[in-house]
Amino acid sequence: MAPAVHQQPFAFGDWQVDPSRSLITGADGEKVRLEPRLMDLLLLFAGSGGRVLGKDEISAATWGDRLIGDDTLAAAVSRLRRALGGARRRRYIETVPKRGYRTVVEAPPHGCNPRAASDAPTGAAALVAHGWQALASPLPTSLAQARLCFEAALTEAPGWSPAHQGLAEALIARHSLEQGGDLAAAKAAARAAVGLDETSAAAWATLGAALLLADRNFTTADAAYQRAIALDPTLVTAHRRRAVALAAIGRFAEAERSARRAVDLQPSLLEARSELQEILIIARRYRHAAAEAVATLGLAPDLGEAWYVRGWALALAGDETEGVDALLTGLELRGFAPERVSTLRTIFDAKGCAGGCGAVADLFAEQPVLFMRRGMHIAGLRTLAGRRDEAFVLLDAAAARGDPALMFFPWLSFFDSLKGDPRYEPLASRVRLRG
Numbered sequence: 001m002a003p004a005v006h007q008q009p010f011a012f013g014d015w016q017v018d019p020s021r022s023l024i025t026g027a028d029g030e031k032v033r034l035e036p037r038l039m040d041l042l043l044l045f046a047g048s049g050g051r052v053l054g055k056d057e058i059s060a061a062t063w064g065d066r067l068i069g070d071d072t073l074a075a076a077v078s079r080l081r082r083a084l085g086g087a088r089r090r091r092y093i094e095t096v097p098k099r100g101y102r103t104v105v106e107a108p109p110h111g112c113n114p115r116a117a118s119d120a121p122t123g124a125a126a127l128v129a130h131g132w133q134a135l136a137s138p139l140p141t142s143l144a145q146a147r148l149c150f151e152a153a154l155t156e157a158p159g160w161s162p163a164h165q166g167l168a169e170a171l172i173a174r175h176s177l178e179q180g181g182d183l184a185a186a187k188a189a190a191r192a193a194v195g196l197d198e199t200s201a202a203a204w205a206t207l208g209a210a211l212l213l214a215d216r217n218f219t220t221a222d223a224a225y226q227r228a229i230a231l232d233p234t235l236v237t238a239h240r241r242r243a244v245a246l247a248a249i250g251r252f253a254e255a256e257r258s259a260r261r262a263v264d265l266q267p268s269l270l271e272a273r274s275e276l277q278e279i280l281i282i283a284r285r286y287r288h289a290a291a292e293a294v295a296t297l298g299l300a301p302d303l304g305e306a307w308y309v310r311g312w313a314l315a316l317a318g319d320e321t322e323g324v325d326a327l328l329t330g331l332e333l334r335g336f337a338p339e340r341v342s343t344l345r346t347i348f349d350a351k352g353c354a355g356g357c358g359a360v361a362d363l364f365a366e367q368p369v370l371f372m373r374r375g376m377h378i379a380g381l382r383t384l385a386g387r388r389d390e391a392f393v394l395l396d397a398a399a400a401r402g403d404p405a406l407m408f409f410p411w412l413s414f415f416d417s418l419k420g421d422p423r424y425e426p427l428a429s430r431v432r433l434r435g
Contacts, residue, residue, distance in 0.1 A: 012046050013092055015084065018270070019043060019138075021303055022335070024083070036335045037062060038080050043137040045080075045093055045103040050130060054100040057141065077101055124157035131166045138177055146170040161197035164189045168206045175213060176404055183214035183402070194224075201232035209241055212433075213404055218249050219435030236266045240275055248407035249433050252283035270300060277309045282411050286317035304333030315353065316413065324348050324356065336363070358385030376405040380414035391415075392423050399430055406431040 011017070015024045022039045024032050034042065040062045044053065059068050062076070077093060084092045094104050131149035134142045150167035157163055171186035190210040193203035208224035211217060222245060228238035243258035259276040266272060273296045280289035293310035297303060311327025314320075324345070332341045340363065348356035361381035379394035398406050409415060410428045418424045 012042070013084070017042065017046065017136075018300075021300060032083050034080075034083060037076065038083065040139075041076055041080050042084075043139055044141065045101070046133060046137050046142075050103055051145070052096050052099050052102045058100070121157045121160070124153040124160055124163055127153035127156065128162050128166050131170065135166075135170060135173060140177075143170060143174050143177065147174065159196060161193045161200055161203055164196065165193035165200070165203045165206050168193060168210055172206070172209055172213065175402065183210065186210045187214040199231060201228040201235045201238065204228035204231065205235060205238040205241055208238070208245070212241075212245055212248075213402070216407075216433050217435045218245055218433045221245055222435075234265055236262045236269065236272060239265065240272055243275060243279060245433075247279045247282050247411070249435075250411060252279065252285075255279050256283070268299065270296060270303065270306075273299075274305060274309070277306075277313070281309070281313060281316070282408055284316075284413055286313045289313035290317065302333055304330045304335075306330070307333055320353060324353075331360075354385050357381045358387060361385060361387075376403055376409075380412065383415055383418060386417075388418060388421060391418065392421075392427075395427055399427060407433055 012024075014027050016026075017024050019039060022034050022036060024034060024042075026032075041058070044058060044062060055070065055073055058073060077095075081093055091104055093101055095101055127149045131146045131153065134146035134149060137143075147167065147170040150163055150170055153160070153163035154167065168186045168189035171182050171189065175183055175186070187207075187210040190203065190207035193200065194207050197203060204224050205228040208221045208228065211224060212221035215221075222242065225238050225242040225245065228235055229242070232238070239258050239262040243255045243262065246252075246255035246258060256276070256279055259272070259279050262272040263269070263276055273292065277289045277292045277296070280286075280292060290310050290313035293306045293313060296306040297310070300306065307326050308330030311323045311325070311330055313323070314326060315323030317323075328341050328345055328348075331344070332338060344356060344359055344363070347359040351359075358381070361378045364378050364381070375394050375398045379391045379398065382388075382391040382394065395406070395409070409431050415424075
């Protein structure tokens, strides 16, 4: 099953950061691969909005429950500085004596209306810029920081559309990542954004997302997406979000056209290519999905997500052996230890696809992975492993929290074997979109 990882590449000073690949690329084309902990540390700093981060916060976000000493933290920060420094001789992270560390990189706002930005109060514009910077990181602390930044911007400039739009995006992101986003508040903020500036295509695209998630109504969401596209036909976000909405109601040909339009507009955007692959898998066009994954790997040969999607596409198309090879390659590139991947290969060889899927599900449940739709992903693997009761427990929990991935539940082939179960149709009825 395609994992739907949404870790968007973003700028951090002179570097372009690609969290999904643990890769940073300099303006001169220099590429540096970071070990997973250093990437987590970079994401924490990138999403901090320039505030001072103390040892306890850094330790909790990067090392979890493991106790670390000051020397361990200082050594990690030093390694990250060296990776970012190179020959540039520019500071990215500074030490604040007796308090901790903070980033000294300013990031421009992304996704807000450029025309409106020029009219923004200086303080509010800076807060919105920090908010969008924080949204680049999927860590809970970063998304919480993004919300605080946008709320502070609204306090300073309550009549400024980009501040409302940013708050809506922060709430949507928190909901999608299962971190407590308030969809009613997101919808209200998005409506305020378009009310204050009806010419903002980005605000209309945000409203479409809020309406789709809060009301589960395709018709009203699609009207907002189409308004965004009419205002700015080149707005990639609007095409991507409309493609996802169309796929959720089974209009796969239109969904594919919208997804391909997004890729055409920004060919280097790996997220847009990933969404196209997922739509093709949902539409059961597995060979086409595999081909799109290969095209993505032509741009990013070591992108674990593309290997993983290609593996599932091939397996579902009947090429199980080649599919498992690609799937396991994807897992290793995503950071799983080689010995764990080797164990999975042994299980696939010995127990076939069902046994292997069960083992992968157990691994995901045991080891946290930055999957936006992690619960649904494990539910699909449990289903393929024949563990229906466990799958329904996960699916019911996903429905209770309003997991956006459940919009695709009626269409996903992973769940076909559940259709004869009396629990299937009530669940499908709960999660289908209206309109």
